[in-house]
Amino acid sequence: MSKPLEGGLRPRTLVVHHRSGIGDLVWHLPYLRAIAERSAGGKASVMARPSSRAVDVLAAENWVDEVIEYDHRPRKSEHRKGRHDGFFAQLAFIRALRARRYERIFIFSGRARYALMAVLAGIPQRIGFGFTALERLILTEQAFIQPYTGPGNWVFPEATAFSIAHGLVDGPVVPRMAVLPDALAQAEKDLRAFPPHRHAFSIGTSEARKNWGAPRFAELAAHLLEEGIAVVLLGGPAEADAARAIVEATPSHLRGNLLASTQASIQRSAALLRQCQFCLGNDTGVLNMAVANGVPSLGLFGVTPPLAHDPLLHALVGEGMSAIHVDDVLRRMRELHAPGLNGV
Structure with missing residues (x-):
């Protein structure tokens, strides 16, 4: 010690x-x-x-x-x-x-x-x-x-x-993240008019090989939006083009409940996550922030080993990201009782 x-x-x-x-x-x-x-x-x-x-x-x-x-x-x-x-x-x-x-x-x-x-x-x-x-x-x-x-x-x-x-802890401690009150208040205000069931998508990645891809995210978003679930796209400025592609690929009549947030503030992203009931997507920072803010999450692991540090973080594993299909994700989400999906 x-x-x-x-x-x-x-x-x-x-x-x-x-x-x-x-x-x-x-x-x-x-x-x-x-x-x-x-x-x-x-x-x-x-x-x-x-x-x-x-x-x-x-x-x-x-x-x-x-x-x-x-x-x-x-x-x-x-x-x-x-x-x-x-x-x-x-x-x-x-x-x-x-x-x-x-x-x-x-x-x-x-x-x-x-x-x-x-x-x-x-x-x-x-x-x-x-x-x-x-x-x-x-x-x-x-x-x-x-x-x-x-x-x-x-x-x-x-x-x-x-x-x-070194005597700092007795065993593993599940990470939890603090968020600025002003960021929390703004996120609550921005999503107030959205449906009560909200799912965040972690669309960013530090490596291209870990990216599930905008077309699949768009297909999944459309399915959730059809069921009355709001979708929040989260990433940094580097994901602006990907978010735009997802929005443009989503039927126009569903876009009212789709929010794209690709800005630099980590606190802003964390606050938006606090307003969601579920998160899914690439193995990247947003996914880890989601569970650290108490949001059950599904990570897509096609090229990296699944993470197991938090019981809120679940995994869908494939032989490459292209091997993970939208139907596979929906099936796993239903198994996890993702809020709002098919009335859950």
């Missing part, structure tokens, strides 16, 4: 979130909160990649002291150089960390680079996964974990094992 500093004072704490995705950050939420509870003032700072959208995801979390973006080696799909790539940019970033005088760092990663950065930033208490001999040499706490080798995605199991090893 990690220890307070000398004198029993709670340390000023920085948490490193290494993963790139929005969903990855959502999975870590209960463990980040647990760290903050044991830190100075009940708060902690979070160092995260821009692609995780940490500033927006954590906007309603009252335990966050500061979000520090670490823009190093962006995803290849972003086609750009990171602000902190290069030797001198790294040194400047480390100097900025040193100026904040953190006393403890939790590193949700097995990368030795972060532990070395902590040493150079003068952070005395360094806690990480300890996957390599070099990392273990630099860390100050000896409760190391082993890489996850079980079925499915490894990110949540490793974050859980790390948190258990």
Whole structure:
């Protein structure tokens, strides 16, 4: 278990979130909160990649002291150089960390680079996964974990094992997300005139191979709309064209109960999810946000292993996304008693 500093004072704490995705950050939420509870003032700072959208995801979390973006080696799909790539940019970033005088760092990663950065930033208490001999040499706490080798995605199991090893939690904690009150009020207002049964579609994806495709989403939307179920299309600005294609492929007489929201605000998307009773779609951030906001969901997993961290998240698995047909999705939704479908 990690220890307070000398004198029993709670340390000023920085948490490193290494993963790139929005969903990855959502999975870590209960463990980040647990760290903050044991830190100075009940708060902690979070160092995260821009692609995780940490500033927006954590906007309603009252335990966050500061979000520090670490823009190093962006995803290849972003086609750009990171602000902190290069030797001198790294040194400047480390100097900025040193100026904040953190006393403890939790590193949700097995990368030795972060532990070395902590040493150079003068952070005395360094806690990480300890996957390599070099990392273990630099860390100050000896409760190391082993890489996850079980079925499915490894990110949540490793974050859980790390948190258990350091006495933050007794077992896995299902993630739940906080949402800004103003965003919730606006979403309620915007959907007030829609039918009471509302289904959200997670149409975005970080990889084209994980995308079910606009034509299938449009076919499914038309079926649900015919049954009196409102459909909310959720994604970021990159999904604007896909959302437009879905809307245009939907019969014009049904479009009144179809809302497309492809904007940048994570809080806006989360608030709209709170107004829905079901979510389905691609394996991406919105799907993880849905269950983290208490919305039962069906994920379409054609090329990635199904997620199993939350009992609200169900899976439909296929040999490739093209192997998952609309009838398959409707059948699974009926099995799950999706609200409004065939009178359920």
